[in-house]
Amino acid sequence: MNAADMRVNKTLIRREFWENRSLWMVPTVVAGVLTVLSLYMLVAVLIGHNQTINNVEFSNGTHFQLDNLPDFRDADDDGIRMFIRAVTFSLGWLFNLLMQIVVFFYLLDSLYAERRDRSVLFWRSMPVSDARTVLAKLGTALISVTAVSFAVTVAFELILLLLLMIMGAAVGTHPWVLLAHPGSFIGAWSLLAYGLIVQAIWYLPFYAWYMLASSWAKKVPFLWALLVPAGVMFAELWVFHTGSFARMLLAYKLHWLQLAFNLDPIEMQSWKHMDLSGPVMGLSNIGQIIASPSLWIGLVVATAFIYGAIWLRRKRTEI
């Protein structure tokens, strides 16, 4: 790909972020609100510490007492690695879930809004092929669920770390010991990036399906995207009294966790025993992902949907 092509692709993706500000504004605003809440808690805890009302009881009966916070000086390497991974994974899960929802609505609108406001006549008057436009929109979705999720997670984690430092300074739990283990951060972030990328590739058929619905619908692509699979499920239930399509979708949606992280998402026990201190993945995981027929079936389905979306963009200039 030459420089001019790269520039076109970059601009097509930037165009998507100009139009769909929610792609970066929603995670930024949520991270901002969480920062304010954390600050509020920090202040409350610091004041509470002086008045010793810092005993918070969780629903599962465990007590959170500031004075009982782990003194990180006592923690060994494994403990610190586990702590950093747990924080990274829970934040990553939260922001990724948020981006999945934002991207769902983004994709449903991606090939529909331009037909509704007729701006498609302007975009198609430019020397950009329909295939390239559709792929740029899909690329924008992939960037959002991976890079944006990752960036917001890491940024917010660093904010939390800063707040923890301040709190640590006040109550003497020495969280700066964490900084002496930069490798644990790098490790946790690489795992996060790996998980986000595997998940994004795994979910391609879903993203492609939303785009197909968006290019097809004359109105409310949301309904097309949901009612068609729902219709298949009900038809199956009615005719065969089985629910294998629904089960298959759910199994597919969770299968990547098992392949990438050796987690059995259905068997909740495996989560409890999830060992965050040791390696959560190895090279064998990449091998078993590539060897998985589900991956390739998913990619074939995604390609078919994307092909359909490109074809429809060429055919359906008007609503």
Added chain:
Amino acid sequence: MTTLVKARGLSKQYGATRALDKVDFEIEEGRIVGLIGPNGAGKTTALKAILGLTDFEGELDVLGHDPRQARHNLMRDVCFIADVAVLPRWLRVHNAVEYVEAVHPGFSRERAMHFLEKTKIKQKSRVGELSKGMVTQLHLALIMAIDAKLLVLDEPTLGLDILYRKEFYTSLLNDYFDAQRTIIVTTHQVEEIEKILTHLMFIDGGRVTLDRSMDQVAEEYTEVLVAPDKAAAAQGLKPLYEREVFGKKLYLYEGVSRDELSKLGEIHTPSVADIFVAKVKGGMQ
């Protein structure tokens, strides 16, 4: 002369209606062609076919491309403005310029800025904040900054007030048009473009009913104001159309020599609108 557009047996069917019925035409470089026709006559279908926005039957060659195949390659040399207000409301002016600059190899930022500086459009504004006239000015600034061979305008001034409409065509003619460029324009306001056209094409009922240069039109079509006593003689020459003005009859002839007609009364060249009405209504009589 280079032929830019060549259509042979161009047809398009929408359900039971034939929007275009085996149409042949050619458009050569350096022309400004007015494509005129009643609603639903097939003008927009013909334009869409040229722009690769619709499927069709028959042959159509636009700058050596089949528009069905490689629209994006075609769009390097062809620009179009389809109606007004197709620029999306969320787009900022400076982003629009940035976008076209990146995707269009023939775009000149300086030219676009030059056109935009003459307007009141602010770089930071969103299209949704601009008036209708300003949106058209922006669209036109973007398009005129592109070095294209063929410009297609479909009702470009629809919904604009008369000042903007005048300005639109003036700047099109003064700042854009030259011998290497070709423009195809459709509009219902025929009188506005009459003076800038070099060629005229009528489409009616899916067929091309007239395809002439403006000079040929002036030669072929004559209007005569005839006193009542010569009405019978005038009828004898088979006028295309007749109407009454101030108690006198006004006859419109096609292909009758001016010398002959001048014996009947005062002759002049009819307006495009009059010829259009005569062709459409005359065809029905």
